[in-house]
Amino acid sequence: MTIHASIVETIGNTPLVRLNHVAEDVRATIAVKIEYLNPGGSSKDRIAERIIDAAERSGQLKPGGVIVEPTSGNTGVGLALVAQQRGYRTIFTLPDKVSESKRAVLRAYGAEVVVTPTDAGPDDPRSYYQVAERLANTIPGAFRPNQYDNPNGPASHYATTGPEIWEAADHKVTHFVAGIGTGGTISGTGRYLKDVSDGAVKVIGADPEGSIYSAPSMDAVHQYDIEGVGEDFYPKAFDRTITDDIIKIDDHDAFLMTRRLAGEEGLLVGGSSGMAVAAAVRYARERDLDENQLVVVLMPDSGRSYLEKIFNDDWMRDHGYGDIVEATRRPSLAA
Numbered sequence: 001m002t003i004h005a006s007i008v009e010t011i012g013n014t015p016l017v018r019l020n021h022v023a024e025d026v027r028a029t030i031a032v033k034i035e036y037l038n039p040g041g042s043s044k045d046r047i048a049e050r051i052i053d054a055a056e057r058s059g060q061l062k063p064g065g066v067i068v069e070p071t072s073g074n075t076g077v078g079l080a081l082v083a084q085q086r087g088y089r090t091i092f093t094l095p096d097k098v099s100e101s102k103r104a105v106l107r108a109y110g111a112e113v114v115v116t117p118t119d120a121g122p123d124d125p126r127s128y129y130q131v132a133e134r135l136a137n138t139i140p141g142a143f144r145p146n147q148y149d150n151p152n153g154p155a156s157h158y159a160t161t162g163p164e165i166w167e168a169a170d171h172k173v174t175h176f177v178a179g180i181g182t183g184g185t186i187s188g189t190g191r192y193l194k195d196v197s198d199g200a201v202k203v204i205g206a207d208p209e210g211s212i213y214s215a216p217s218m219d220a221v222h223q224y225d226i227e228g229v230g231e232d233f234y235p236k237a238f239d240r241t242i243t244d245d246i247i248k249i250d251d252h253d254a255f256l257m258t259r260r261l262a263g264e265e266g267l268l269v270g271g272s273s274g275m276a277v278a279a280a281v282r283y284a285r286e287r288d289l290d291e292n293q294l295v296v297v298l299m300p301d302s303g304r305s306y307l308e309k310i311f312n313d314d315w316m317r318d319h320g321y322g323d324i325v326e327a328t329r330r331p332s333l334a335a
């Protein structure tokens with residue numbers, strides 16, 4: 001029988017797929033790990049399951065407990081999905097800039113969504129961080145996963161993502177490339193791959209231009225459009241010793257690659273996936289990686305969450321990416 005006991009059991013074991021078109025001039029093989037095939041649609045399902053498991057074991061989550069977290073995106077979906085199946089309620093605080101469709105996804109899984117003003121800074125009591133803290137401190141049985149500090153985030157990738165890549169690639173992976181948000185993915189997966197290869201696997205971070213991880217100084221830290229990656233502080237989930245290199249990619253190159261992956265590889269993925277692939281291709285070209293190298297790139301989520309942005313031509317033109325719309329357009333056959 002291969003009937004899973006619940007959807008939670010289907011988290012992980014995502015496929016590796018070779019890229020065939022967007023890196024034609026690269027001799028090394030580039031393979032992507034397709035995390036949008038997790039049941040909640042992203043790699044964050046993995047951390048949600050492990051964080052909840054650990055909180056149950058430590059007694060931080062008890063029957064009737066409530067999970068409270070400031071998150072607008074993938075982590076919320078993962079937590080909502082696992083929590084629902086285990087009988088916990090979830091409350092997510094998020095700034096009002098988060099799209100209605102993202103709020104609808106969380107509510108569909110049964111989560112309660114508390115919307116806060118986007119212009120309230122992290123120290124403002126109305127900010128989504130502060131509101132989450134207050135709710136967690138006042139609601140009986142509340143548990144705050146705190147994905148930026150929680151060691152179970154990287155641990156989930158050490159236990160699952162790393163071994164999956166190592167086995168699927170028949171122990172031949174030479175490079176691992178991933179974006180850095182909390183840093184959990186690259187730290188856990190990277191550490192596993194280094195441990196199992198006696199340090200031979202190189203771990204390459206991909207980072208949006210403007211984020212702290214690739215900025216030469218704090219003066220160079222600024223806003224950018226790619227979502228889910230980059231930070232303006234160093235989270236505990238990021239092991240700063242894990243990366244051999246960090247490649248800086250700007251919004252433009254990330255979004256161009258994101259559109260090409262959908263149009264040429266059949267991979268409808270988010271901007272952080274496009275960024276990671278752009279970094280892998282640039283690295284492979286600059287280092288002249290040859291046929292003996294196998295570069296694995298992690299793609300965190302699906303392009304369906306970005307239909308109103310990266311895949312919307314009007315939004316792209318309004319935000320200065322009109323040339324990408326032109327470059328990825330196919331001539332009409334119907335005209």
Ligand code: PMP
Nearest residue numbers: 180181182183184185228272300
């Ligand atoms: N891409 C997307 C779309 C994400 O939501 C995240 C998580 N913030 C990441 C990449 C980065 O993953 P991590 O937090 O494990 O560094």
